[in-house]
Structures are given as C-alpha cells and as structure tokens.
Amino acid sequence: MYLEIQGRIRQKFRETVKSVFNLEVGDPVFDFPPRPELGDLSIAASFELAKKLRQPPRKIADQLAAQLLPIEGVARVSVAGAGYLNFHLDRAVLASVLFQLRTFPALAEAVHPGKVLVEHTSINPNKAAHIGHLRNSVLGDTFVRLLSFRGHHVETQNYIDNTGVQVADVVVGFQHIEKKTVAEVRALVENKDVRFDYYCWDLYARVSNFYIESGDKELRAATLKAIEEGKGEPAEMARLISTAIVKLHLETMQRINVRYDVLVEESEILRLEFWKSAFELMKEIGAIRFETAGKNAGCWVMDLGDSEGEKSEEESAADDVKIIVRSNGTVTYVGKDIAYHMWKFGLLGKDFSYAPFYRYADGKTVWHTGKEAQAGAPAFGHASEAYAVIDTRQAYLQNIVAAAFRALGFHDQAEHLHHFAYEVVGLSPACAQEMGYELRPEDLERSYVEVSGRKGLGLKADDLIDMLVAKASEEVRSREMTQDPAEQAAYGRMIAVSSLRYFLLKFSCHVIITFDFKEALAFEGETGPYLQYTIVRARNIFRKYAADHEGFTPESLPDKVKQTELGRSFAGEDGTAFWELVVLTAQLEMVADQAISTTEPAAVAKYVFRLAQTFNNFYHRFHILHEPDSARQNFLLYLVHIVERTLTQTLGLMGIEVPERM
RNA sequence: GGGCCUGUAGCUCAGAAGGAUAGAGCAACGGUUUCCUAAACCGUGGGUCGGGGGUUCGAAUCCCUCCAGGCCUACCA
Structure with missing residues (x-):
C-alpha cells in the first residue's frame, strides 16, 4: 500500500516535471520530513532542478505542487523550507487499508519467480555451537523469514563440512590422545550423561597442543585423506562424530526457533564426484592449471590476477594464485565450495539423493543428502538466487567462488551469488x-x-541460552503472572529467545559484537522483552475490553469506525499523534525490502523498536478503557489493533514469539 | 606490500542512495503507579560526527589524504 503510493508519486513527479518544464528526469528519492505536521514523504529534487532550470528551488516546487495532484492515496502536497515538496497521505484511506492488510495478512505465497536459496549456520560438526554461530543462524533465519514475507520462495540449507580438517582433528583426538575405538566413541555418543558436543569442544582444544607436542605433521593429513576417501576407522569415526554433533546443533538451534530444510553434506559432494565434474569442467575450460614448477608444484591452481591490468609480471605470476587441488590430490575447501555452489544453481547436471535426517516436534522433516534415497523428497537446489551467510573473514574465499563462476562462463549466476557477510562476535x-x-x-x-x-x-550457545532461560524464568515467577509451571516455562523460554535474538539482530552486520553479559542479559530498554511487553500491553486492552463487551472482536471494528470517522479523528486535536503510529506501521514492507536488498536485518529490529516506543508513548497519553466517548474509544481500539498486529508480525519475522502475559 | 571493514554522547550503537534542529539504549540526576500503565513513560545534563583538504545551494553521508584500530592476503575452513 505504502510502497504503491510511493510508486505513484514517483511516476507522477516525473510526468509533471516533463509537462511543466519539458525535462526528463529519473525517479526522485524520498526523504522523510523531520516533523509529521510537515508531511509524510518529501522530495528535495527542486534543488537540483534549480541548476538546470535557472530558477529558485522554491519557485520550482510551487509550480510542481500546483500540478501534481491528483495522486491516489495522497491528500495534498505542500511546499516547505527552501523548496521541499511534501506529500500528505490520505490518512483515513491508508488506515483502513492497513487495518485489512494487518488483520488478514495475505498468505505467504511466492509472488516472485524462481527460488532463493539461503545457506546459513554451516558449523563444523566437531564441537558445540558457540555465540558466534548463533549470530550466523539468527541472521540467516531472519533473512529467510523476511524473504518469505516478501513473497519469495525460499529454501534453507545448512552445509555440513563433515570431511574437513576440523572433524579430522577431533578424530585424531579420539584415536591418538584418548586412544578410543569407534565402539567406544559410539558408547560416548549414546551415553545420556555426557554432552557429546561439549566433550568434543574440550577434546578439540587439546588437539592443537597434541600436534605441537608430538610433532606429527603427517597425522592430520593422513586422517583427512582417509576421511575424504571414506575409508577405514577414521572415516567411520568421522561419520559418527559429525552425525551426532549435527543433531545436537539442530536441537540447539531449534531452541531459538531456527530451522532448516536440508543439510548438504560435503561427504556426498565427494562420494557423488560432484567435485570431479566441476574439476573436469574447470580443466576443460582452462579455469585452472597444473603447476609443474615453483612453490606450488604439483597443485592445480586458479589465477586470480583479474581486471587490474597494470601489474608487474613476476609478482602476479607467483602470488595471485589460489590452490584448488593440493599436491597430494586432496581438494581444498574452495574447490568443494565451487562444486557445491554450481550444484546450487543446477550447473552440475547432477543431483544428490535425499533422506530424512531429523523430525521437529510438529512433524516437519529436515532432509539430508544421503545414500539411502527416499521417495517424496522435495526438489532441492536449482536456485535462481543464492545467499551464503558466512562471516566476513571468508570474503576472500567467497570471491574466489564467484571468480571461478566467471572463469567458467557462468556470469549470470555469478551475479546472483551473494555473500551475506557479517562480522564476528x-x-x-x-x-x-x-x-x-x-x-x-x-x-x-x-x-x-x-x-x-x-x-x-x-561462550557455548546452550550455556548462554540456559542462562537467559534461567533469568527469564525467575522474572516470570517473581512477577506471578501465572501459576501454571508449564506456562511459566513457556514464557521463560519465549522471553529468553527474544532477548537473545533481538540482541544479535540489533547490531548492523558490519560491526563486531563485543559480547558482554550485562548487556546481553538485559530485559529493559532496547531489548526483545521490551518489544514483547509492548504487545502484551496492547493485548491486555483488548482482553479487558472484551470482558466488558460480550462478543467483541477486533475484526468487528471497521463496522463501528467508518472512514468519515477515521478522517475526523486524524484531523482532530491529537490527530498527528494518532497518524504518526499509522504511518509507521505502514512502513513494514518498505523496511523489509530494504533489509533484504542491503542484507541488513538490523533495519527491521530498529524499525520495530521505534514503533514500540511510539506506541508506548501513545499508551501513556491516551487511556483507552477510560475513554467516555465511545466513538473515540472505538477509534483508539482500531489504532491499537493495527499496531498490535504489525508489532506481532514484525517480531515473527525476527523469530520472536509473544507470551500471553508479562 | 595489497584488499576489505571500523572510528558519531562517559559506554554500546542508529543515522533511509547528500537534505530541514545529529538520534536511541545503557549509565547519571530529577519526576510519574490504588493501574489498559513501571520489563513502562516524561524531563535534565552530555557531541569539533577521528584530523585536514575538496566537490556541492547543502556533507556524519561522496572524493583525496593523514591518523588510530580490526580482519583477510595457507597445500585451515
């Protein structure tokens, strides 16, 4: 609605500039007037036009303002300051459209063609998840929700690097530090008294020292090679460890409302020779070459010496090269990643087979790329757009994947390959x-x-979640909002999750989050619980009102509050305060689009906080249940309902649920 | 050496593709509850937007340069 009005204003602005000044201009940029009385949207283009037209900006704005209307959804146009064109929206119309839209949100059906693939989490399956992984998952999951909200068909993938060095290290730890057999490790996995991911966390930390002390450089490489080839005890142990850890990761992530559609395993990429297909193609096209001399002798490398042009021959030859296949024949991570990304776009001409891996409480299945193909698996992959949520330190690697795409001639796909980069915690x-x-x-x-x-x-993810749940549950108990222990537990969890997710989302992606207990455990101020509390307050109004008015439902409000009344209320004394709320709620779709195009979910977090603040202020100013004038009371309820629906929907986009009471 | 990122209030951060008086949370201080209301609200203090130059009617925002910090630049991922 709001976006449509913006579109109409842009269009009309261009037409009007053309007809009044006989000048072709591009789409104008919107600004937001500093005070709501000045208008809802503004265009500052008069200042630029002043140069071309050799007229004062104010005069230009005046001439345009006289010709701009009618525009559907716009009530009037004013000129302010030195030449700002300000658009005042039709308040009553916008409010009633929003009421419908928020009360009966359109079903989440894909209106965009194609499929967007989001890869996130992708934790090495060799130890417990930590706070940094949570940032990745929460960003990725929120991004998925945003895409889906805006009408994209989305698929969530979690890449499992089960044949990498990190898993190999834990295998080395079990085999050579702890001298454990596969059977003994299996017993450990099955032992309910042992947190296997925590156990591996500690073991993994010991392995680095072990390498230094033992001086055995071959052990890691040999173990890795065995795992890659799927042979012997190391491979069996690697499978056992990674499968167990991945399950635990899924459970950890489920605690904070993060889910996946499919787990793509690196072992399958190797087993099905995806890499080999990619490798053949790269050789054929000449994207990589075999080094016969120099420090990289025996390796297959890719040239990175791109575009720059002016570079001394000697240095570019030696350094601007990335090793794809090591001299011992094993593939680097980049190589496997190139194959994986080619598969994402269906460029490999091959596919995995899929089997169920895990089932959530509500019955939804997480699939994985397994040998034992099962009928009924959804069609995964074949993306038209792919995002990989990976921390910014890996930007270099991501660029190499894109460079490989271009070297292979997949320019279009390279354009649709996005690194969703974020900073570490x-x-x-x-x-x-x-x-x-x-x-x-x-x-x-x-x-x-x-x-x-x-x-x-x-800081391990589950430890942090436990701390938050403990603190939130304590608050729930001390506030005596419910006596039911199950309800107390549910509220405690919801509050803990909102606190954590909001905390991880409120920072923009490119700032490092310096974790601090005091801030992360806060439930007041700019926090998730503040937002939940705001919604609970709004709902309390309806609960109490309904108790005194038999059969009342918010859906019935449009029958009682007609457009003429809406218009009168917005035009009245407190009209601007009321309108401010509506205009904010109208911006949800715009903010979501912006969050998507900039891969910056923080925009949504900042937005919902601002809306909650504005509502809380309104809540203090206007006492709805005490309102003697029933027409005005209905209008206020109408407003509260729009805001409550918008807040709830937006928190939903951030994976945050709302307790009944707080 | 090269590439990327950051520098805004005491602290942690926003700041919409250059626009109207630079904002929020926390911390500090002072107010507001027999309530739809304290997980909240209002008010006060606090700024050379790292420094310098430039482009522009207009710069926290764009360009150049310098300073400070971080990350990457592996036959780890």
Missing part, C-alpha cells in the same frame, strides 16, 4: 576473564578477544 576481555579464561597481556589491551574453537575459548 568477540568477548570483552573482562567477560573472558569472568568466564575463567586466562588471557595474555596483549589480549587485555584489546577491545575484544576473538572466540576460538581451536583454543576452546568461547
């Missing part, structure tokens, strides 16, 4: 010490310390 030095880690003096000087699975330094 670090711990403040004080926080790390609080958790019992000993820091080196140089780390104490830094503003944050990097989380490191290798060193075992980090």
Whole structure:
C-alpha cells in the first residue's frame, strides 16, 4: 500500500516535471520530513532542478505542487523550507487499508519467480555451537523469514563440512590422545550423561597442543585423506562424530526457533564426484592449471590476477594464485565450495539423493543428502538466487567462488551469488576473564578477544541460552503472572529467545559484537522483552475490553469506525499523534525490502523498536478503557489493533514469539 | 606490500542512495503507579560526527589524504 503510493508519486513527479518544464528526469528519492505536521514523504529534487532550470528551488516546487495532484492515496502536497515538496497521505484511506492488510495478512505465497536459496549456520560438526554461530543462524533465519514475507520462495540449507580438517582433528583426538575405538566413541555418543558436543569442544582444544607436542605433521593429513576417501576407522569415526554433533546443533538451534530444510553434506559432494565434474569442467575450460614448477608444484591452481591490468609480471605470476587441488590430490575447501555452489544453481547436471535426517516436534522433516534415497523428497537446489551467510573473514574465499563462476562462463549466476557477510562476535576481555579464561597481556589491551574453537575459548550457545532461560524464568515467577509451571516455562523460554535474538539482530552486520553479559542479559530498554511487553500491553486492552463487551472482536471494528470517522479523528486535536503510529506501521514492507536488498536485518529490529516506543508513548497519553466517548474509544481500539498486529508480525519475522502475559 | 571493514554522547550503537534542529539504549540526576500503565513513560545534563583538504545551494553521508584500530592476503575452513 505504502510502497504503491510511493510508486505513484514517483511516476507522477516525473510526468509533471516533463509537462511543466519539458525535462526528463529519473525517479526522485524520498526523504522523510523531520516533523509529521510537515508531511509524510518529501522530495528535495527542486534543488537540483534549480541548476538546470535557472530558477529558485522554491519557485520550482510551487509550480510542481500546483500540478501534481491528483495522486491516489495522497491528500495534498505542500511546499516547505527552501523548496521541499511534501506529500500528505490520505490518512483515513491508508488506515483502513492497513487495518485489512494487518488483520488478514495475505498468505505467504511466492509472488516472485524462481527460488532463493539461503545457506546459513554451516558449523563444523566437531564441537558445540558457540555465540558466534548463533549470530550466523539468527541472521540467516531472519533473512529467510523476511524473504518469505516478501513473497519469495525460499529454501534453507545448512552445509555440513563433515570431511574437513576440523572433524579430522577431533578424530585424531579420539584415536591418538584418548586412544578410543569407534565402539567406544559410539558408547560416548549414546551415553545420556555426557554432552557429546561439549566433550568434543574440550577434546578439540587439546588437539592443537597434541600436534605441537608430538610433532606429527603427517597425522592430520593422513586422517583427512582417509576421511575424504571414506575409508577405514577414521572415516567411520568421522561419520559418527559429525552425525551426532549435527543433531545436537539442530536441537540447539531449534531452541531459538531456527530451522532448516536440508543439510548438504560435503561427504556426498565427494562420494557423488560432484567435485570431479566441476574439476573436469574447470580443466576443460582452462579455469585452472597444473603447476609443474615453483612453490606450488604439483597443485592445480586458479589465477586470480583479474581486471587490474597494470601489474608487474613476476609478482602476479607467483602470488595471485589460489590452490584448488593440493599436491597430494586432496581438494581444498574452495574447490568443494565451487562444486557445491554450481550444484546450487543446477550447473552440475547432477543431483544428490535425499533422506530424512531429523523430525521437529510438529512433524516437519529436515532432509539430508544421503545414500539411502527416499521417495517424496522435495526438489532441492536449482536456485535462481543464492545467499551464503558466512562471516566476513571468508570474503576472500567467497570471491574466489564467484571468480571461478566467471572463469567458467557462468556470469549470470555469478551475479546472483551473494555473500551475506557479517562480522564476528568477540568477548570483552573482562567477560573472558569472568568466564575463567586466562588471557595474555596483549589480549587485555584489546577491545575484544576473538572466540576460538581451536583454543576452546568461547561462550557455548546452550550455556548462554540456559542462562537467559534461567533469568527469564525467575522474572516470570517473581512477577506471578501465572501459576501454571508449564506456562511459566513457556514464557521463560519465549522471553529468553527474544532477548537473545533481538540482541544479535540489533547490531548492523558490519560491526563486531563485543559480547558482554550485562548487556546481553538485559530485559529493559532496547531489548526483545521490551518489544514483547509492548504487545502484551496492547493485548491486555483488548482482553479487558472484551470482558466488558460480550462478543467483541477486533475484526468487528471497521463496522463501528467508518472512514468519515477515521478522517475526523486524524484531523482532530491529537490527530498527528494518532497518524504518526499509522504511518509507521505502514512502513513494514518498505523496511523489509530494504533489509533484504542491503542484507541488513538490523533495519527491521530498529524499525520495530521505534514503533514500540511510539506506541508506548501513545499508551501513556491516551487511556483507552477510560475513554467516555465511545466513538473515540472505538477509534483508539482500531489504532491499537493495527499496531498490535504489525508489532506481532514484525517480531515473527525476527523469530520472536509473544507470551500471553508479562 | 595489497584488499576489505571500523572510528558519531562517559559506554554500546542508529543515522533511509547528500537534505530541514545529529538520534536511541545503557549509565547519571530529577519526576510519574490504588493501574489498559513501571520489563513502562516524561524531563535534565552530555557531541569539533577521528584530523585536514575538496566537490556541492547543502556533507556524519561522496572524493583525496593523514591518523588510530580490526580482519583477510595457507597445500585451515
């Protein structure tokens, strides 16, 4: 609705500039007037036109304003300041359209052609998830929800690097540090008293020291090779470990409302020789070449010396090269990733077979790429657009994948391959010490310390969630909002999740989150619980009102509040305060689109907080249940309903549920 | 050396493709509850938008340069 009006204004603006000044211009950019009385949308283009037309901007704006109307949805146009064109929307019409839209949201059916594939989480399946992984999953999951809300067909993939070095390291740990057999590791996995992912967390941290102390450089490479080839005990143990850990990761993520459609396993990419197909193609086209001399002798490498042009021959030849196949014949991560991404777009001419891997409580299945093909699997892959949510340190690798696409001639697909980059989560030095880690003096000087699975330094996801749930549950109990223990637990969980998800979403992707307990455990101010509480307040009004008015439902409000009354209320004394709320709720779709196009879900978080703040202010100013004038009371209820629906829907986009009471 | 990112209030961060008086949360101080209302609301103080130059009617925003910090630049991922 709001977006449609914007579109009409743009169109009309161009037409009017053409007819009044005989000038072709592009789409104008909208600004937002600083105060709502000035209007709802503004165009500052008069200032630029002033140059071309050699007329003062104010005069230009005046001439345009006289000719712009009618525009459907716009009540009037005013000129302000030195030449701003301000558009005042038709308040009553917009409010009633929004009421319908928010009360009966359109079914989430895909209106865009094609499929958007979002890969996120993709944690190495060799240890428990930590706070950094949560940021990835929450960003990715929110992005999926946003895409779906805006009419995209979305598929969520979680890539499982079950044949990589990190898994190999834990296998080495079990085999050579703990001297455990496959059977013994299996017993450990099945032992309910052991948190297997936590166990591996500690073991993995010990492996680095083990390599240093034993001086055995071959062990890791040999183990990795065996795993890649799927042979022997190391491979069996790797399968056992990674499968167990992936299940635990799914359970951790489920706690914070993050789910997946399909798990793509690297072992299958190797087994089905996806890599081989990609490799053949790259050789054929000459995207990679075999080095016979120099430091990379025996490797297949890809040239990165792109576009720049002016570069001294010697240095570009030696350094601007990326190894794709190692001299021992194993494939680097990039190589496998190229194959995986080719499959995403259906460029490989091959497909996996799929089997159920995990079932959520409501019956939804998570599939994985398994040998034991099962009928009825959805058609995965064949994306028209692909996003990979990966931290910014891997930008270089992501660029190589895109470069490979271009080298292979897949220019169009390269354009639709997006690296959804975000910064890492670090711990403040004080926080790390609080958790019992000993820091080196140089780390104490830094503003944050990097989380490191290798060193075992980090806050485990489940530990943080546990802390949040404990704190939230304590609040729920002390506020005595319900006596039912099951309800208390449910509220505690919802509040904990909202706190965590909002905390991870409110920062823009390109800032490092320096984790701090005080801030992360806060339930007041700019937090998830604040938002939930705002909705609960709005719902309380309806609950109490309905108790005194038999048979009342919010859906009946349009029958009582006609457009003429809407118009009168918005034009009245407090009209601007009321209108401010409506105009904000109208912006949801615009904000969601912006969050998608900039891969910046924080925009939605900031938006919903602003709406909640505005509502809370309104809530204090206007006492709805005490309102003696029933026409005005109905109007206020009408407003509250629009806001409540918008807040609830927006929190839903962030994966946040709302308790009945708080 | 090269590439990417960051620098805005005491702290943590927003700031819409250059626009109207630079915002929020936390912290500090002062107010507001027999309630639809405190997980909240209102008010006060707090800024050379890292420095310098430039483009422009207009710059936190674009360009150049310098300073400070971070990340990447592996036959790890």
